[in-house]
Amino acid sequence: MSANHSTKRRVAYFYNHDIGNYYYGPGHPMKPHRLKMTHNLLLTYGLYKKMDVFRPHWASREEMTKFHSQEYIDFLQKVSPETVRRDLNEATTKFNVGESTDCPVFDGLFDYCSAYTGATLDGARMLNHNLKDICINWAGGLHHAKKSEASGFCYVNDIVLGILELLKHHSRVLYIDIDIHHGDGVEEAFYVTDRVMTCSFHKHGDFFPGTGAQGDIGSADGKYYSVNVPLDEGMDDDSFAYVFKPVIQSIMTRFQPGAIVLQCGADSLTGDRLGCFNLTLKGHANCVQFVKSFGIPVLVLGGGGYTIKNVARLWTYETSVLVGEEIADTIPYNDFYEQYKMNNYKLHLTPTAQVNKNTKERLDMVLGRVLRNLNYLRGAPSVQVQEVPPDYPESDASILARERADDVSGAQAVREGIHTADTSKKHHEAEYYDGPNDQDGEGGGGSADVEMA
Numbered sequence: 001m002s003a004n005h006s007t008k009r010r011v012a013y014f015y016n017h018d019i020g021n022y023y024y025g026p027g028h029p030m031k032p033h034r035l036k037m038t039h040n041l042l043l044t045y046g047l048y049k050k051m052d053v054f055r056p057h058w059a060s061r062e063e064m065t066k067f068h069s070q071e072y073i074d075f076l077q078k079v080s081p082e083t084v085r086r087d088l089n090e091a092t093t094k095f096n097v098g099e100s101t102d103c104p105v106f107d108g109l110f111d112y113c114s115a116y117t118g119a120t121l122d123g124a125r126m127l128n129h130n131l132k133d134i135c136i137n138w139a140g141g142l143h144h145a146k147k148s149e150a151s152g153f154c155y156v157n158d159i160v161l162g163i164l165e166l167l168k169h170h171s172r173v174l175y176i177d178i179d180i181h182h183g184d185g186v187e188e189a190f191y192v193t194d195r196v197m198t199c200s201f202h203k204h205g206d207f208f209p210g211t212g213a214q215g216d217i218g219s220a221d222g223k224y225y226s227v228n229v230p231l232d233e234g235m236d237d238d239s240f241a242y243v244f245k246p247v248i249q250s251i252m253t254r255f256q257p258g259a260i261v262l263q264c265g266a267d268s269l270t271g272d273r274l275g276c277f278n279l280t281l282k283g284h285a286n287c288v289q290f291v292k293s294f295g296i297p298v299l300v301l302g303g304g305g306y307t308i309k310n311v312a313r314l315w316t317y318e319t320s321v322l323v324g325e326e327i328a329d330t331i332p333y334n335d336f337y338e339q340y341k342m343n344n345y346k347l348h349l350t351p352t353a354q355v356n357k358n359t360k361e362r363l364d365m366v367l368g369r370v371l372r373n374l375n376y377l378r379g380a381p382s383v384q385v386q387e388v389p390p391d392y393p394e395s396d397a398s399i400l401a402r403e404r405a406d407d408v409s410g411a412q413a414v415r416e417g418i419h420t421a422d423t424s425k426k427h428h429e430a431e432y433y434d435g436p437n438d439q440d441g442e443g444g445g446g447s448a449d450v451e452m453a
């Protein structure tokens, strides 16, 4: 991994200082605090010197409704922990939020969504204008959210919105998802289009969200443009690379995307509170390095990750890979230093003795089917670089069609976005440091009823 650190790219990093203070509730495994830990760790490693740090804008209701329904976003904007108790049944049934779901209503919920979504949109716009080669938003990547429904700790699908933004300037966008859970919300949004290829590597079989079977390949114009790589527990670094590299290589050759969105969910790491894979930081980051090596604009997002000290380790290391800078294995003193005691204050993790249920035969079978399906892409009209994007039938209620209709306001939004995130808003170095926050430890009880994300 380290041998490939040398390639330099123009990198932008987006961080909203409020993001770490949102709180899903006692015992809930999703902890935005991990973002503050990540930010603090990568700053103490000095990585801010290798990239431009931006304060993202807050995404508006109008920006969110480029994908989500007005009714759902209105609800998210109005709901509070008090009102949801009063209207619990309706909200739970209609939008899948509330105490009986894994998507609670907490203080500042809409602002939280606005914060992580704004950063994803700013990143997409910066890539569209060729201002950067790589944009990073570790707070984003909430891949389970649906058009009118929360799911798996996700409320607003910043990934779908980011891809829609990229489609304004790119004929084809590739979405890659290495979170341990299937990227169902993104796949569903683009299931019938050949302008977006989605590719998810995930645990499949008696595991949330239950979708992502290998036979789900897209439909209508999108047939063969959804790629699913179902895996079993115990995936290690070698097994992951064994399937990841040939699949992505084949997609890059045949699909030739103009931009890539990479969801880097950290719950595929060894020792994750909710996951069951056995990847080390290096195995996970190898995927990031491989994607980076194609030299195509990349929007890098976070996602799941529930052993929060390891989430901070991973995303810090992946930031170093993206900026092309080696960092020491000994963790420098930082605001959350004691959180790293367990692994002797070392950055890198060692895999456990967990059995890898993915035999070579099984991986060969999965890989063979994926590569055969990708062969059908040869000669597909939209693979031509100069091809005019195809039209989509109105009956799809296609988000793409709506996006075209909104082109004028979209262009305005692009200008505003860049302005908001322009270099004059770069943080002063002294602002980089947050004080220690409440240390929301892991492994607390009360989460058994939480399905996961």
Ligand code: FE2
Residues within 6 Å of the ligand: 179, 180, 181, 265, 267, 303, 304, 305, 453
């Ligand atoms: Fe996940």
